[in-house]
Amino acid sequence: MKIYSSLAPMAGFTDMPFRVICSELGVSHTVSEMISAAAICYKDKKTAELCRISEREAPCALQLFGHDPAQMAYAAEELICKAEEGKKPVAIDINMGCPVKKIVTSGDGSALMKTPEVAEAVVRAVYKVTERYNVPLWVKIRAGWNSGSINASEFAKMLADCGTSLITVHGRTREQMYMPSSDNGVIRSVREAVPEKIPVIGNGDVCSYADAVRMINETGCDGVAVGRAALGDPWIFRSMAEGTEYQASVEERINMALRLTRDVVSLKGELCGIREARGRAAHFIRGIRGSAVVREKLNRAVSLSEFSEILSTLKEQQEL
Ligand SMILES: Cc1cc2nc3c(=O)[nH]c(=O)nc-3n(C[C@H](O)[C@H](O)[C@H](O)COP(=O)(O)O)c2cc1C
Structure with a gap:
């Protein structure tokens, strides 16, 4: 349905x-x-x-x-x-x-x-x-x-x-x-x-x-x-x-966290965008192995490149 x-x-x-x-x-x-x-x-x-x-x-x-x-x-x-x-x-x-x-x-x-x-x-x-x-x-x-x-x-x-x-x-x-x-x-x-x-x-x-x-x-x-x-x-x-349940993969979720961050930064600027993106990216990675540590790192990140690196590392960790 x-x-x-x-x-x-x-x-x-x-x-x-x-x-x-x-x-x-x-x-x-x-x-x-x-x-x-x-x-x-x-x-x-x-x-x-x-x-x-x-x-x-x-x-x-x-x-x-x-x-x-x-x-x-x-x-x-x-x-x-x-x-x-x-x-x-x-x-x-x-x-x-x-x-x-x-x-x-x-x-x-x-x-x-x-x-x-x-x-x-x-x-x-x-x-x-x-x-x-x-x-x-x-x-x-x-x-x-x-x-x-x-x-x-x-x-x-x-x-x-x-x-x-x-x-x-x-x-x-x-x-x-x-x-x-x-x-x-x-x-x-x-x-x-x-x-x-x-x-x-x-x-x-x-x-x-x-x-x-x-x-x-x-x-x-x-x-x-x-x-x-x-x-x-x-x-x-x-x-x-x-009309049927779709379960996003861990990779899709991490990629989406990064995509949203990029789009928010591009609309609102890096300073404001990164501050906002911290909590928002956390929603996407909740429950993923290693996400608690990553959340803390994201809370300290101040640039898009840092954000991107932290999320890429999380993705690599999943592949191990
Ligand atoms: C962080 C947050 C912000 C919200 N802001 C609005 C808002 O601007 N306007 C509104 O009508 N409802 C707002 N709501 C209520 C939601 O639209 C919704 O009615 C509520 O979260 C219940 O739905 P849910 O159980 O699917 O979250 C907000 C809810 C949350 C959690």
């Missing part, structure tokens, strides 16, 4: 180089790192970098966070209009799921699930813009704020009534952050609550093709979004596209 797959948005990870890799491996769509609507309004240069899409990517949605309807609408228009031809976002995705304290204390991310009237005003304002440019509006939500206020299905109904054309739902509350496991019952309730023409993408703890099949069978969702598991295993999208 072939499965519609999406790369879940992850701040610090779902940048252009990683999205290109997932695209080559067969992901159906990707979502950018979250982008601050307020920062777009202030014309922050670093934020503008987050909004760039490559022609080599699968359809990519740009994700906005914020709670001010006017700011969110302005930012959505900027993202749509400033994108070059061939590099337009496939949709504007609104973040209503982020649990991070700094975000929710401002009333953004999953805090919007506690204030459905604010969320509705945001969606209506953004939809007015996206409709004008014929760009779909998507929203990503959680189960609710906490165990006493699980409202994903009513919330999703409201989103659908306001023009949302795709909903991604992570089956945990804000209170749960990332533990315990995601609840497929919540995803099923969202699928049942909104009209069939609106795809519902299930999210939470999909680590393999078998997990994805299980989620679809248990919830009736139209596709799955993969976050953390993709960080060291973007081949998970190949498994979904081909």
